[in-house]
Amino acid sequence: MRAYEIIHRKRDGRAIPPAAIAALVDGFTTGEIPDYQMAAFCMAVFFRGMDEVEVRALTEAMLRSGDVLDLSDIPGAKVDKHSTGGVGDKVSLALAPLAAACGVKVPMISGRGLGHTGGTLDKLEAIPGFRVDLPVGRFRELVRDVGACLVGQTERLAPADRKLYALRDVTATVESIPLIAASIMSKKLAEGIDALVLDVKVGSGAFMKRLDDARTLAATLAGIGRRMGKRVSALLTRMDEPLGRAVGNALEVAETVALLSGGGPEDLREVTVELTAEMLVLGGAAADLAAGRARVAAAIADGRGLAKLEEIVRAQGGDAAVLRDPERLPRAPVRYDVPSPAAGFVAELDAEAIGLAAVALGAGRARVEDRIDPAVGVVVAKKLGDRVERGEPLCTVHAGEGSESRERVTARLAGAYRIGPVAPAQRPLVLERL
Numbered sequence: 001m002r003a004y005e006i007i008h009r010k011r012d013g014r015a016i017p018p019a020a021i022a023a024l025v026d027g028f029t030t031g032e033i034p035d036y037q038m039a040a041f042c043m044a045v046f047f048r049g050m051d052e053v054e055v056r057a058l059t060e061a062m063l064r065s066g067d068v069l070d071l072s073d074i075p076g077a078k079v080d081k082h083s084t085g086g087v088g089d090k091v092s093l094a095l096a097p098l099a100a101a102c103g104v105k106v107p108m109i110s111g112r113g114l115g116h117t118g119g120t121l122d123k124l125e126a127i128p129g130f131r132v133d134l135p136v137g138r139f140r141e142l143v144r145d146v147g148a149c150l151v152g153q154t155e156r157l158a159p160a161d162r163k164l165y166a167l168r169d170v171t172a173t174v175e176s177i178p179l180i181a182a183s184i185m186s187k188k189l190a191e192g193i194d195a196l197v198l199d200v201k202v203g204s205g206a207f208m209k210r211l212d213d214a215r216t217l218a219a220t221l222a223g224i225g226r227r228m229g230k231r232v233s234a235l236l237t238r239m240d241e242p243l244g245r246a247v248g249n250a251l252e253v254a255e256t257v258a259l260l261s262g263g264g265p266e267d268l269r270e271v272t273v274e275l276t277a278e279m280l281v282l283g284g285a286a287a288d289l290a291a292g293r294a295r296v297a298a299a300i301a302d303g304r305g306l307a308k309l310e311e312i313v314r315a316q317g318g319d320a321a322v323l324r325d326p327e328r329l330p331r332a333p334v335r336y337d338v339p340s341p342a343a344g345f346v347a348e349l350d351a352e353a354i355g356l357a358a359v360a361l362g363a364g365r366a367r368v369e370d371r372i373d374p375a376v377g378v379v380v381a382k383k384l385g386d387r388v389e390r391g392e393p394l395c396t397v398h399a400g401e402g403s404e405s406r407e408r409v410t411a412r413l414a415g416a417y418r419i420g421p422v423a424p425a426q427r428p429l430v431l432e433r434l
C-alpha cells in the first residue's frame with residue numbers, strides 16, 4: 001500500500017493492516033516517505049484513532065527501527081520511569097540519580113520539549129557540555145558503572161521516534177493516545193529495562209485533560225509493556241498547574257538542585273519521591289512503598305541524590321560545578337513580574353497556557369529546526385489556592401533579547417490565571433494507581 005493510500009484510508013476511518021504500518025514507519029525512518037505525508041498520517045490518526053492491533057503494529061515498527069538493547073549482563077534490576085508530559089515536570093532529573101543512588105539501574109531514553117510541555121533532554125542540555133547523544137556502548141557503560149544514563153533517541157536507538165517526535169511537536173499532532181503510546185513504549189522497550197513506572201499526567205497542562213482519557217492512555221501503555229514481559233506500574237498524577245514553580249530549562253535544573261539539596265517545592269518533592277519509590281519496589285530495592293519512600297527521602301537528606309546527579313553530569317560531559325552553584329547556569333538578561341489584576345484566590349491555573357508562554361519565550365520550538373534558549377522561562381509565584389492581592393506578582397518572566405514582547409507574554413500569563421473569591425478544594429497529587 002502506498003503512503004497516499006494509507007493516509008486516505010486512515011482519513012476515512014478505516015483500519016490499516018500491520019504490514020502497511022510497518023512499511024510506513026520504515027519508509028519514514030529511511031527518508032523515503034517525506035515529512036508532509038507522515039504529518040498528514042499523524043493528523044488522520046489524531047482524528048480517527050487506532051485500534052489495539054494498529055497501536056501494537058505501530059509500536060513494534062517504531063521499536064524495530066533501531067537497536068533493542070540487552071542489558072541482562074549488567075547486574076541489578078534495570079528500571080525506568082516515563083512521564084506522558086507536563087509543564088514544569090522536571091521529575092526525571094532528580095528521580096534518575098535518586099533511584100541509582102538507592103540501588104536500581106536507570107537506562108533512560110528521554111525526549112525533547114513536545115507541544116507546550118518541556119522535555120528532559122532540553123533541560124539537561126541547559127547544563128553546559130552535557131551530552132545526550134552518546135553512542136550505545138557508552139550508554140551501557142554508564143548504566144553499569146554510574147547506575148544511570150539519560151540520552152535521547154539516536155540513529156540507532158528509537159530512530160523512528162526521534163523523527164516522528166520532532167514532527168509531531170510542530171504539527172499539533174501530539175495529543176493522540178495511539179501516537180503517544182507508540183512513541184513512549186517504542187523508546188522504553190528499546191532500553192533493555194526489566195520494569196517501567198509510568199507517570200500519566202492529567203489536567204490543564206497534560207495532553208490528557210480528562211481523567212477517563214488518562215486512564216485509557218495508562219491502560220494502553222501498561223498493556224503494551226506487560227505483553228512484552230515487563231513489570232509496569234502506572235500512576236495518574238495531577239497536572240492542573242505547573243509542577244513545582246520553575247518552567248524553562250535552566251530554571252528547572254536549578255529547581256532540581258534545590259530539591260536534591262533538601263528544599264524545593266513540596267508538590268515536586270512528593271511526586272518525585274512517590275515515583276522513585278515505585279521504581280525501587282518494582283526493582284526489588286524496597287520491600288514496599290513505605291520503605292521505598294523512606295529510602296528516597298534518606299538519599300535526599302544525606303546528599304547522595306545530588307552527588308549521583310553530579311556523577312551523571314560529569315560522566316556525560318557536563319559541567320557539574322553548576323550544580324553546586326546554580327547561579328552559573330544560563331541566565332536570562334530580562335526579568336519582569338506579571339501582576340495580578342485582582343485580589344482573591346487562585347481558583348484556576350491553565351498550565352498549558354503557561355507552557356505555551358514559555359515556548360513563545362524560546363524555551364521550546366515552533367519549527368523543527370528552531371534552537372531553544374536554555375535561560376528563558378517562567379517562575380510561578382502563585383499556585384492553586386494561594387491568596388493574592390491586586391498588583392502582587394503572579395509569576396516572574398525570564399526573557400531573552402529576542403523573546404516575544406512583554407505585553408503579549410504578560411497578557412498570556414495573566415490570562416492563564418482565574419482569580420476567584422474562594423480557594424478551590426485541595427486534591428491529591430497522585431490521583432490513581434494502576
Ligand code: URA
Nearest residue numbers: 084085111180183184
Ligand atoms: N512522551 C513521549 O515520549 N512521547 C509522546 O508522544 C508524549 C510524551
